[in-house]
Amino acid sequence: MSIDARTGPAPSPTGPLSQIDYSERIPNNVNLNGDRRLQRALEGWQPKFLDWWRQLGPSLPTKDVYLRTAVAVGRDGWAHFEHVPMEEYRWGIFLAEADPDRVISFGKHRGEPAWQEVPGEHRADLMRLIVVQGDTEPASVEQQRVLGSTAPSIYDMRNLFQVNVEEGRHLWAMVYLLHAYFGREGRDEAEQLLKRNSGDLDSPRILGAFNEATTDWLQFFMFTYFTDRDGKFQLGTLKESAFDPLARTCEFMLKEEAHHMFVGTTGVQRTVERTAEVMKENGGAAAFEQGVIPLTVIQKYLNFQFSVSMDLFGSERSTNAGNYYSSGLKGRWMETRRKDDHELLEDTREMSFVEDGKIATTTVPMLSALNLDLRDEYVADCANGVRRWNQALEDAGLEERLLLPHEGFNRKVGVYAGQPVSPEGEVLDAETHAARIDSWLPSEQDRKAVADLMVPQYELGKFASWIAPPSSGINDQPVEFDYVHLAEEGLA
Ligand SMILES: [Fe+2]
Ligand SMILES: [Fe+2]
Numbered sequence: 001m002s003i004d005a006r007t008g009p010a011p012s013p014t015g016p017l018s019q020i021d022y023s024e025r026i027p028n029n030v031n032l033n034g035d036r037r038l039q040r041a042l043e044g045w046q047p048k049f050l051d052w053w054r055q056l057g058p059s060l061p062t063k064d065v066y067l068r069t070a071v072a073v074g075r076d077g078w079a080h081f082e083h084v085p086m087e088e089y090r091w092g093i094f095l096a097e098a099d100p101d102r103v104i105s106f107g108k109h110r111g112e113p114a115w116q117e118v119p120g121e122h123r124a125d126l127m128r129l130i131v132v133q134g135d136t137e138p139a140s141v142e143q144q145r146v147l148g149s150t151a152p153s154i155y156d157m158r159n160l161f162q163v164n165v166e167e168g169r170h171l172w173a174m175v176y177l178l179h180a181y182f183g184r185e186g187r188d189e190a191e192q193l194l195k196r197n198s199g200d201l202d203s204p205r206i207l208g209a210f211n212e213a214t215t216d217w218l219q220f221f222m223f224t225y226f227t228d229r230d231g232k233f234q235l236g237t238l239k240e241s242a243f244d245p246l247a248r249t250c251e252f253m254l255k256e257e258a259h260h261m262f263v264g265t266t267g268v269q270r271t272v273e274r275t276a277e278v279m280k281e282n283g284g285a286a287a288f289e290q291g292v293i294p295l296t297v298i299q300k301y302l303n304f305q306f307s308v309s310m311d312l313f314g315s316e317r318s319t320n321a322g323n324y325y326s327s328g329l330k331g332r333w334m335e336t337r338r339k340d341d342h343e344l345l346e347d348t349r350e351m352s353f354v355e356d357g358k359i360a361t362t363t364v365p366m367l368s369a370l371n372l373d374l375r376d377e378y379v380a381d382c383a384n385g386v387r388r389w390n391q392a393l394e395d396a397g398l399e400e401r402l403l404l405p406h407e408g409f410n411r412k413v414g415v416y417a418g419q420p421v422s423p424e425g426e427v428l429d430a431e432t433h434a435a436r437i438d439s440w441l442p443s444e445q446d447r448k449a450v451a452d453l454m455v456p457q458y459e460l461g462k463f464a465s466w467i468a469p470p471s472s473g474i475n476d477q478p479v480e481f482d483y484v485h486l487a488e489e490g491l492a
Contacts, residue, residue: 019072020094027092029073030176041179042093045190049171052194053087057141058164060148061487062086065161066474068259070094073252081475083485089165093176096251104242106335106342107328114244115328118181125329126243127182131189132206133234134174135196137167139210140223142198146213147220150454152464156217158474158483159263163224166256173249181245208412209308216450217467218271218293222305225264225385230312232257233333233378240331265385266470271298272389273468276396288449291465295393295400297450300442302402303423306382307410313375315414316351322367332370333377349373353415354408357427371414379407410441458486 020029025043032039065086068079073094102114118126141164151157171193178186196203204211209227214220235257239250275295278286286292314321324330325344332338340347347366352359366373386404393400406425408416420433423440442450457464461480473479 020070020092022090027090028094028176030093030095030180032093035180038180041187042176045175045179045187048191048194049091049168049175050087052138053141053168056138056145056197057168058086058148058161059145060151060157062148062161063485063487065485066158066477066481066483067162067165068475070252070256073097073255078255079475086161086165089168091165091169091172093172094169094252095245095248098244098248102244102247104328105240106331107242107326108343109242109328110342112242114247115242116244118243122243122327122329123182125324125327126246127178127186127189129238129324129329130174130177130182130246131193133238134171134178134189134193135206136210136231137170137174138193139198139205139207140164140214140227141167142205143210143212143214143223144220147217150217150456151458152217152454152467153457153462153469154460154482154484155463155470155473155479156267156467157458159259159267160220161484163228163260163263166260169256170253173253177245177249207312209312212308215447216454217267218298218301218450219305221264221267221271222301223264224260225268226302226305226309226382227312228257228260228264229378229381230309232261233374233381234312236333237330237374240335242328265388267467268298268302268385269389269392270468270470271466272392272402273396274466276393276398277468279398279400280396288453291453293450293453293466295402297442297446299402300440300446301450302386303405303409304441306405308412310375310379310407311411311413313378313413314371316353316372316375317364317368317415318371319368321370322365325367325370333374351415352407354419354421354427357429359408359421359425359427375407379404405440 020027024032026032026046032042063085064083066081066083067089068081069090070078071080072078073096104110104112104114144160144164147160148157151160175190175193178190182189196205198205199211199213214223232254235250235254239247239254241247271293275286275292275298278290278292279295286294288294325332335342344366348363349366349369350361351364351369351372352361354360383404386402390401403423405423406421408419408421408425409423411417411419420428420430422428422433422436453464453466455464460482463469469479473481474483
């Protein structure tokens, strides 16, 4: 492959490290060549990763896919696009550019130089944070592995595979840190990241939401919208970390993550657009029989994916989160833009919870409520997409709207766990709640009806009945571009 020769941009003024070395077996911008031991260890892990990819990566046989690869980590021109066989994708190690003057921006070490090595006292906590983040990356690939065979278009299939290879690369990002900074234990954890598998009864993935299979494309779009967005916010807190290599890794991952958000936002939007079109023709609700997903079912999928993603933020009150903050391991979303003392020792905030059948609020120390702080930022971000989808309904002249459910709806973690809260935020009695649950969450029947619509559409430029075409293609290519070439057996 000739990435450098063909499209490598001029060397960035910030130095050669922003360029990625593709002549190595493991592409990287961390001068892996200069550390033979580390290089050998990672080269030992590489074939295990490829085995994992072959076994649990996308199941649809393809010849090649129009994928983007990182060329440089600087601001402009970082991506290169070409058709590549997926197993030859150049997974590598890319860190955002180093700032030699970077100082810690929060917690008790505020103002001190960022750490280039792991301080002994924080070793266990940092490793745990990296392992939990690392575990989600391959998990989503496993969850989505069968979706290629029901892709609503070749365009969408390409986007799925792009997300998949990049989640694979995010695993590389975490494995690099484990190998480079956590010695033998880190290497063991890196092995475990390939041994735990999504939904495996004996060794499941660490977080609950990553053990549910993604069964259909509407769920995939909701997943990339709501669950990848959880990832975006977690990466946002780690990007502030005092441990500089972690911060720089996450900063670059966030750039890749933007595409995953795009796939979710536009995927749901195009689904809504198509449904709205049929609703308009009908002068009322649209039905599965008309080849689209009824708006009520889209709402149920939204309710489900939002609520399970909310659980990923953990308990509203968490001493761990406060300790991670004070010791500099994990900051807040947009830490440096916050206008406070960045230590939070005296600060408080309001927290909602259920008391005597009503939603009440109480004042809690800010340091103990950082999971909630992050979750609130996440909810605000989620609301943007819902507004956008509602705009599509409005543009179609329809009255119906989608709704982001109340934070207390369908929760299994934190103060709302098991509380009978409706999507509108009403606390019901348990019986009423149970009786209505099928009108709020996808029932077996809903999922089956959606699954029945998921017939593949492999003809270039054509789209399945339930989804509108995108307004433009990828990387300025036309919508009908041959983004994926299927293998002969994939066409059977
Ligand atoms: Fe990721
Ligand atoms: Fe992602």
